[in-house]
Amino acid sequence: MATALTSCLDTIILPDDKTVDEDFWQSKSDVALMVNAAYAAMTAEDVVSKLIVWGGMRGDEYAFGDDALNNNAVSDMQEIMSASVQTNNSYASWASMYAVINRCNIVLERAQKMYAEGVDPNYTEGDYLVDRSQMLALRSLCYFYLVRAFRDVPYVDAAFMTSSQDRNLLQSSPDVVLQHCIADLEEAAKNALSPLSYGRNNWRRVGWITSEGIHSILADIYLWRASVKNSADDYQKCIDYCDLVIESKQKNHVTTPNETKGRPYPALAEGCSRIFSATYRLFSPSGNDEESIFELQSTGNAAVCKSFYKFKDNNSASGLLEASSIFQTSTSASNITKAVDAQVYPTNDVRYYTYLYKASSGAESFAIRKMTAEDDIQTAGSSIDQVNRPSGRAFSGYDQNYIVYRLADILLMKAEALVQQAVDTTGMSTDQRKVQDSINQVRYTAAYRLVTAVNSRSIWPSTSSDTLKQASLASMDRAGSKMELLVLEERLRELCFEGKRWFDLMRYNYRHMEKRPNYSTILGSQSEASIPANTKEMLDIMVRNRGGEGAGVKAKMRNEAYLYMPIPYNDIILNGGLKQNPAYASTTGN
Numbered sequence: 001m002a003t004a005l006t007s008c009l010d011t012i013i014l015p016d017d018k019t020v021d022e023d024f025w026q027s028k029s030d031v032a033l034m035v036n037a038a039y040a041a042m043t044a045e046d047v048v049s050k051l052i053v054w055g056g057m058r059g060d061e062y063a064f065g066d067d068a069l070n071n072n073a074v075s076d077m078q079e080i081m082s083a084s085v086q087t088n089n090s091y092a093s094w095a096s097m098y099a100v101i102n103r104c105n106i107v108l109e110r111a112q113k114m115y116a117e118g119v120d121p122n123y124t125e126g127d128y129l130v131d132r133s134q135m136l137a138l139r140s141l142c143y144f145y146l147v148r149a150f151r152d153v154p155y156v157d158a159a160f161m162t163s164s165q166d167r168n169l170l171q172s173s174p175d176v177v178l179q180h181c182i183a184d185l186e187e188a189a190k191n192a193l194s195p196l197s198y199g200r201n202n203w204r205r206v207g208w209i210t211s212e213g214i215h216s217i218l219a220d221i222y223l224w225r226a227s228v229k230n231s232a233d234d235y236q237k238c239i240d241y242c243d244l245v246i247e248s249k250q251k252n253h254v255t256t257p258n259e260t261k262g263r264p265y266p267a268l269a270e271g272c273s274r275i276f277s278a279t280y281r282l283f284s285p286s287g288n289d290e291e292s293i294f295e296l297q298s299t300g301n302a303a304v305c306k307s308f309y310k311f312k313d314n315n316s317a318s319g320l321l322e323a324s325s326i327f328q329t330s331t332s333a334s335n336i337t338k339a340v341d342a343q344v345y346p347t348n349d350v351r352y353y354t355y356l357y358k359a360s361s362g363a364e365s366f367a368i369r370k371m372t373a374e375d376d377i378q379t380a381g382s383s384i385d386q387v388n389r390p391s392g393r394a395f396s397g398y399d400q401n402y403i404v405y406r407l408a409d410i411l412l413m414k415a416e417a418l419v420q421q422a423v424d425t426t427g428m429s430t431d432q433r434k435v436q437d438s439i440n441q442v443r444y445t446a447a448y449r450l451v452t453a454v455n456s457r458s459i460w461p462s463t464s465s466d467t468l469k470q471a472s473l474a475s476m477d478r479a480g481s482k483m484e485l486l487v488l489e490e491r492l493r494e495l496c497f498e499g500k501r502w503f504d505l506m507r508y509n510y511r512h513m514e515k516r517p518n519y520s521t522i523l524g525s526q527s528e529a530s531i532p533a534n535t536k537e538m539l540d541i542m543v544r545n546r547g548g549e550g551a552g553v554k555a556k557m558r559n560e561a562y563l564y565m566p567i568p569y570n571d572i573i574l575n576g577g578l579k580q581n582p583a584y585a586s587t588t589g590n
Contacts, residue, residue, distance in 0.1 A: 026114075026120065038135060047100065053091045060501070060544050061324055063365035074320050083557050084556070087580070089566070094149075094150060107135045137213060140221075189214045207295060222234045285400055291406050293406055298399060304402055308497065313395050324545035350460055370497050374393055408495070421443050425440070455493070509537075518530070566581050
């Protein structure tokens with residue numbers, strides 16, 4: 001990454017120890033140590049905080065914690081929220097992510113050499129191939145995050161061992177980087193272990209990237225690329241990889257005595273009698289639930305604590321972030337199928353209670369329960385006893401895994417791809433429309449059932465007025481926009497605060513652009529006039545939590561360039577060959 005990364009080679013990119021030396025790599029246990037080190041680097045506070053911000057900050061799900069605002073702790077986040085990002089913004093840095101990539105590259109190079117030379121007879125071909133599979137997958141996941149955050153990034157598959165190395169590599173276009181990721185993941189899949197290879201109670205089942213994790217990343221990449229390029233083949237690839245994950249979950253599930261027979265998606269709890277415990281298992285400190293696919297393991301996740309619970313110390317009254325006003329309960333059952341003008345949860349959706357803390361009437365933001373609570377929600381008869389913010393968890397040693405993929409995410413990815421496979425029948429002849437409408441209905445019904453599988457487990461059983469009904473979508477237009485919005489909003493209801501929302505809105509935006517972006521060309525090489533405009537539909541959703549500031553944000557976010565972070569200022573200074581995102585050409589340092 002060449003000169004572009006020399007600003008942080010010694011302090012961030014290079015491991016500060018002897019593990020880069022060949023003399024270190026003498027045994028199977030040495031390789032295992034460095035595989036663990038690569039995963040540990042992914043759990044670093046700087047990495048996880050960026051996953052939270054890159055995946056959600058520009059969307060509609062967050063407001064700022066009052067305590068953090070009063071202490072001026074969110075200034076860089078405020079820049080992002082207001083679409084006024086400077087190139088020296090702390091979140092406009094890719095160094096810590098490249099540190100993970102470099103650790104993967106070191107393992108790939110050193111482990112291959114050690115195995116080829118037979119340094120340790122106990123380090124077998126099978127051991128090497130499994131290690132290689134994991135490092136290819138973890139590296140690909142890092143690049144996928146970088147593409148979604150910066151768009152055009154340097155692609156490096158060689159290790160930095162010393163600060164004197166010269167890697168004069170510049171940015172690659174997203175098409176190039178994502179194709180590298182797909183190739184590496186498909187190679188990694190050949191030698192990936194299944195989750196249960198590690199045992200049901202072993203953290204590596206979801207703490208390392210297994211076959212389920214690889215297939216999840218592939219499904220996500222194909223869904224992203226399909227949305228950008230309007231590719232029917234990529235939507236089908238997404239569905240295929242989602243099916244592999246679902247089949248694996250079905251195969252490995254152990255039926256419990258009280259479980260309803262024939263449940264198609266086994267790791268999902270059904271009905272409110274189980275949603276409380278399901279939420280607790282997923283997001284309590286124990287973590288690593290059966291529904292999970294890949295979690296960043298933590299014995300003290302400062303990024304999650306600072307973001308959602310206590311931003312500074314035990315005396316902090318809030319995290320940096322709270323849930324925005326869109327998470328107020330709705331009193332209208334019809335809101336379940338609306339998007340822009342609706343609140344997120346209907347009155348009987350238990351996720352309102354399990355993901356958020358009780359807020360006063362008319363509040364503009366809400367404390368986040370997901371990933372902060374240690375206790376389960378309690379029920380009293382036919383009502384839910386929603387508790388307030390906890391006080392028992394300490395700032396120091398805050399223990400909370402960060403989930404990257406879980407089954408509900410995969411089900412809703414597949415639903416999104418199925419909806420997009422439907423063909424707009426506007427302008428077709430009557431006979432053609434009849435045939436295509438029938439095909440579309442099969443896809444919509446399959447997508448609806450996937451959404452329902454996720455949604456129905458969260459509906460309080462004492463009422464049914466707000467449950468999803470396919471009949472309510474009968475008036476969908478020929479392009480299926482209501483089904484598309486249904487999936488988009490169910491993803492928000494289920495996956496809020498998990499680093500998904502902004503990427504969901506970006507995909508939605510790409511699908512509705514009047515002019516397709518040039519994803520094979522560096523953004524900084526394109527003229528302003530050639531960059532496609534962002535859609536009103538996406539911008540309306542994006543700013544629905546911003547009140548009077550929304551109009552200004554929409555005016556700033558005029559084209560594709562503004563969807564992404566600026567190329568880091570220090571790297572632009574050191575390497576004049578890097579091309580700055582044109583949205584930031586006039587900001588600090590340029």
